[in-house]
Structure formats: C-alpha cells, structure tokens
Amino acid sequence: MKFLRDALDSVKPHFEKGGKWEKFFYIYEAHDTLLFAPKDTTKSKGVQIRDAIDTKRLMMTVIISLLPCLLFAIYNTGLQHFLAIGQPEAAITDIIWIGLIKVIPIVVVSYVSGLSVEFIFATIRRHEVAEGFLVSGMLIPLVMPPDIPLWQVALATVFAVIIAKEAFGGTGMNILNVALTARAFLYFAYPGDISGDVWSYIGTGNEAVSGFTGATPLSIGAEAIATGENVVASLNAYGSGWADGLFSLSNLFMGFYPGSIGATSVLMCLIGAVILIITGTGNWKIIFSVFLGAYGMALLFNAIGANAFMEVPAHYHLVMGGLAFGAVYMATDPVSASQTEAGKWIYGILIGVLTVLIRVFNPAYPEGIMLAILFMNVFAPLIDYYVVNANKKRRLQRATV
C-alpha cells in the first residue's frame, strides 16, 4: 500500500499552510486519516503510550451494531410491499430487490447530505471532521418511513446537522440527538409524509390489497381509546385474510410488520444491544432502564385502566413501535444522554415512562419514544447537575465532620 501513501504524501503539500488548496486541509485530512491511522506520537511529557481506541473505531462499532437492523430493514421493506399489494408468495430475490431500491437511496442521501454539511463546517470553522455523523447518517434512514421522498431526507438531515449539532459547536457539543431531530423536523414540517398511510411501500400502479388500512400497532392502540375495543383483539384481527397474525405478539417481537424502515424488529435491536454492551460502546444502564420505565408505567396504566389503550398488557408496549430501537440506539447516544452514572438510570427510566405516557395520552402522535428522548435530552444536563451537586456536597460534608 506504499503507492497509496506516496500519492497522499505527494498531494499533501498543496493542502498545508501556504499550499494552493490550504482552505481544504481538513477535507484532505479526513480522507487521509480514513485510509491511514496518523503517525502522530505522544508528547514528551504525559502518557507515552495510548489506548488503541479512537473515535473512528468507536463510531464504527456502533455502525456494526446497526447492521442487523439495516439488513432486516431491507428485507422487511420488500416484504411489506408485497404483503400490502397482495402477493405474499413473492420470490425472496424480488423482496430483497424492492427493499434495496427503497432503502439504499435513503441511506446514500442521508450520508451525502450530512457529510457535505460536515465538510463545509469543518472548512469554515477550521476544525477536523468529527466522526459523529457516521452513526447519525445510518440512524436517520432507519427511522424514516419507506416511502419518504428523498428530498425530504436530505432536507431533514441538513436541518438536523446544522441546527441540532453545528450550531452548538459540532460533535460532542450537541444537546439533542441528531437523528431524532431529523425525524422530528419531518414530523412537524411535513406531517402528511410521515404519518398515516406511509409505513408500507405500495408503489405507483399497484393496488393495496383489500383490508389493508396502513395501520400500525400504535395507531390501532390510539384508535381504541375512542372506540373502546380491546386492543389485543384488534391487533390479532388485523391483517386477517392477507397477512394473518401481522400484529401478533410474536410477530411484533420479530418485526415483520409495517413501520419505520429499520426500527420494527425488537429481535434485531436486542442483537444490536448485545453488541453495544459487550463492546462497551452503549450503556446497559440506559437501555435497561428505558425498558424498565416503560414496563413500569404500562403496569401503572393497567392498574388505572381508564381506557382501552391503558389496558394493553404491559409487555405489548415493549414490542410495539420504536421503543426498542429508541432505547438501544437513540437513548444511548453518549453526548445527548445523561453523563453521570446515577443520572443514566434516571434518564432512562424517565424516557420509558414518558414514552408510554405520550402513547396513551397523545393519540395524535402515537410514537412516543421520539419525543420522549428529545425531551429527556433537554433535561439530561439538569439530571447531571443534581448528581454532580451531590458529589460536591459529599466533599463539603466530609470537610466539616
């Protein structure tokens, strides 16, 4: 690989101070360090050796943990397409083909638009290109509906990177989760394209099968508040004739039902969670406490039982919608989450509690996890403030006794 190094070394002077492309040094550097780990050595004073980990590897580990969800997303997008148009016997190659042509463009658009913003900001603000967007760029497609117009993906990504991240100083400084900001932006800017009948890709020229309503498990739950029907019975009945058991408990766990591209499968999220926890890149306390908070809140609602959605068995809340995906990949974003160990428990539990609360009390927006996480992102510094204050108090008390 010497020729590659030589090639980089030969163009490098043009990007360095005094070179003709001096302005674009950080863009050059981002590519150089992507190919070669830099030859920097430790300073003469301080640690003389360094841990082998760096942020690139850290972010890449998160992306690897997202791969099960991405692969599942490709298959499921195709599958839901054929189920919705009444061709459940479609060949697996066709299923994957449809999945690929729907999912891959969204991923590409997300990365291209987001990285462009990153490069522009790195050039203007004179700093290195941080790796944070590598993860955000993969998370954004996975929480989009399959039929989202690509220009909206680009717009949402650009908005999220600029407003949620760069405005605060870039990676590591943001208050809100970038991927969720992108989704929230679409939700409030173009509600018609991200709610209602968008969770299965039908395609032009195709007719939806009779009985297909575009419903999701959460929308069925939300409707039950008005109709008073038993939610579990409605879930089990949906899809009868064209996709039996589409919303059965086991299928909700497996994830073969319409929803955000990559966020439907609890199983895949759990595989990702295991990768994150074993590699130490995702915090188990947050993941566990989100589930705990949601389960506890659902149990509480069971006890109250004021409407049909409140009576849904608590474990249904854990498998419906994006709770698992949010808990594993969104809530664990270390920058926007609580940073103290005690704070992480509080942060996670409150996300779970709020998610179920929003689901049950805000039927206009049944997917509660997105708003719950964004809300708790804002409150995470406050939680930390009290945890840090407790540490300071311990120190003061020690001094006086």
Add this chain to the structure above:
Amino acid sequence: MSKSIRLNKGFDINLAGKPQPTVVDADQPETFALKPTNFHGILRPKLTVAVGDNVKAGTPILFDKKNDRVKYVSPVSGEIVDIKRGEKRKLLEIVILADKEMEYEAFKSYSVSELAKVSREQVVEQLLEGGVWPNMVQRPYGVIADVDTTPKSIFISAFDSHPLAPDYHLLFKGQEQYFQAGLDILKKLTPGSVHLNTNADAEVFQMFEHAKNVELNKFSGPHPVGNVGVQIHHLDPINKGDAVWTISPFGVIQIGKLFLDGKHDASKVVALTGSEIENPQYYKTFTGASIKKFVADNLKTDHVRFITGNVLTGEKIDSDGHIGFFDNQVTVIPEGDYYELFGWIKPTTSKVSFQRAFGLLSFLNPKKEFVLDTNTRGQERAFVQTGVLDRVLPMDILPTYLIKAILAQDFDDMEALGIYEVIEEDFALCEFVDVSKHDIQEIIREGLDLMQYS
C-alpha cells in the same frame, strides 16, 4: 489505626520488558544532572554555581528566590560542566561531571539514641541544609513542601503499581536502619500520623512490615492503587485548607542517611525497563544519572523513545539524557511515528485497550506482555464517550466534570469537584484510556497552577 482497603477501579497495562531481578554495579555514568523542572513550585530558580565550579555531593547549587530556605544540592561531587537552558532562558538542567572518588559535604550526624531527642526545629534545619527537603511533596498541588507548614499527616506509598514498575525489594535492600531513622524523623514533622501503605497483593518487604512509628495500611487492586494520592483519598482525604506531605521510600532513606551518616547520599538503584532493552535489569547509581552508559549496546532496535520514569507519567529524554529526581526507572519503548493502513479499524491483538470496541482484542489475553509504541492511535476530538474515565479513577471524583471545570477556568467548581485531592499522576490512566486523546495530565497541572497562583 491501620486499614486494609480493596480498590476495584483501575487498569493494569502488562508490558514486555520487565526487569530481571539482578542489580549490577556497573561503570558509573560520566555525568549527573539536577533538573529544576522536576519540582513544582519553584518560581524563581537561582543558581549558586557557574560552569567550571567544583562541587561536593551535598553542595547547594540552586535555590528558589521566592522560597530561599530550600536548598537543591548536587547529588555527586565533581565539576559543573553545563547549564542547559530552554526557551526564554528557562533553566532546564545543571550537568555535573562526576569525580571518580566521591567527596561529601559534612553535616552533623546523630546516633540512633540521639535522634530521639532532636527537636523539630533542628530536624527542619538539617533537612534544608542537607538538601533532602525536596523529597517532600505537599498536597494540594504536588509542590515542594512548604517550610512553614505543619502537615496534617505524611503519606508514603511502599509500592509502585505503574507498568514495568521496579520491585522495591531490590531498590531498597539493606537500607532498613536508614529507613527507620527516616520514619522517626518524619514523625517529628507532623502532629498526625505517618502512613506507610503496602501492597496487599504481593509479599511485603520486611523493611516495611517491621517499620515502627507508622500506621501500616494495606491496599489491593489494579493500578493506580500504588499512587499515593489514591491512597490518601481512602485514608484521610484532603479537604480545603488541609496540607499533607508525601514522600517516597527513597526520600525516607535519604533522610535517614543524612542524620545517621551526616552526608547527602544520593546513591540509588534504578531499573532499566522496556521492550527495546536487551537486558532489562537494575543498576546501582546516583540521582540524576545519565542513561548513556546504561543504554549503549543494550538496545534491540534503533528507533526508540527513552523515558525517565514509567510510560504513564514519565518524560521523554535523549539517549544521553538524565534520570529525573523522583524517578527510579527508565523505560525504552519503540517510537510510533508511522502510518498504518486502516489502522483505525483493523482488528488487533497486539495493541492494548481498556475497552472492547470492534477489533480490540487485547482483553482476550490478559496475561500477554505487550510491546506498545508511542503512536497516539488517533487524533484529538471533543469529549464523546462518558463513564470510561470514571472506571480507572478509584476516587469519589467525577473526572470529566473536573477536567471541564479546569478548561472553563471555573475556580469554584474546580474546588468543589476535588482538585485539592489530585495531581497529574492520578489522572494518567484517564489520559491513557481517553478515546478523545486529550492531554489530561497537562490539563490537571494547568488547573493546579490556576488554583495556586491566581
């Protein structure tokens, strides 16, 4: 009351190049040096000698104009051959060409029975005159002990848990009576106790086990368990307004020798360690020795870094550089100034990581001895990961918040978050494991300087 404390947080870095348990009395190096930069708290260093002057072991060669009672003396007898200065004429090294036969300045000597009757004033006077005072370091701030301060207590760590750390059995063999005399002297300096903290995970050296006039505490766990700052935190934490002193066993012995023998004896054993050393072992020499003779014809490869001290808190020196005042170890590891294709993602079993992110497999083989080089393994970034620094700092301190308070120069927060309890070395492991590659030890020293001088 003696305590036994077990710590769980921390990380042992298992490096290749552990010293063989042999002490050689080889050819002495030609030059020795005193480096004012080894001492924190020297504000206006002033030389009392010039190039060409002859000195004896124990002759004052330097003092601080702001604190002129503390004398910094020559470790050996000989001729001042060089005074190295850096930017803005900052004093870096006073180099002494050693005599073949060592001559000592004469100080008053005491018998063991006389020692018991010596007053605190006499002790302080002799410690200052004899040039052994700089062995005592005062916390907070990790500066040379203040002459007018009476410390709450004194702490001695009786083991070193850093990577490739020398074995104290070999460093201090046969010095029992001096060590005990030193402890008796120290006891006169504080109304509180002298804490001697030993390693519960290894066989305890007789000299420490049988020490009298001290509180003997036992510590076990991974590095940084041997750091005296960590030990203080668990025994008797430093609060605002407190002052405690720390001293190494070498310093205690040097004090003992000054009082019993009446001379400034800077002879010490140092360990030559590291993966690039052909024959890692111990050498008998004096404080501030040049490493030139030790490393000549003793290297496996050419492109290496010489470090006085250990790989976590040490300082880079040249191949003919001098060992630092507080160091009893030299480490030689490969330089890491090379590019590595896809080095940021390639799975590796040969690099050490505290973490287990993709491809970092060192955790599978904890017994392996690693050869690590000086490559930074990535570039500096904003703080992203949370909770990792906490796992290598066995103190009730929130490292990230303290670091951020220092960067923001927030004095109230620094104080409230515990800056009085720490010095750089306590954060060395944090700096090693930090995924964002910050110079955390440098930041901590900045914070200490801010608290102290502004």
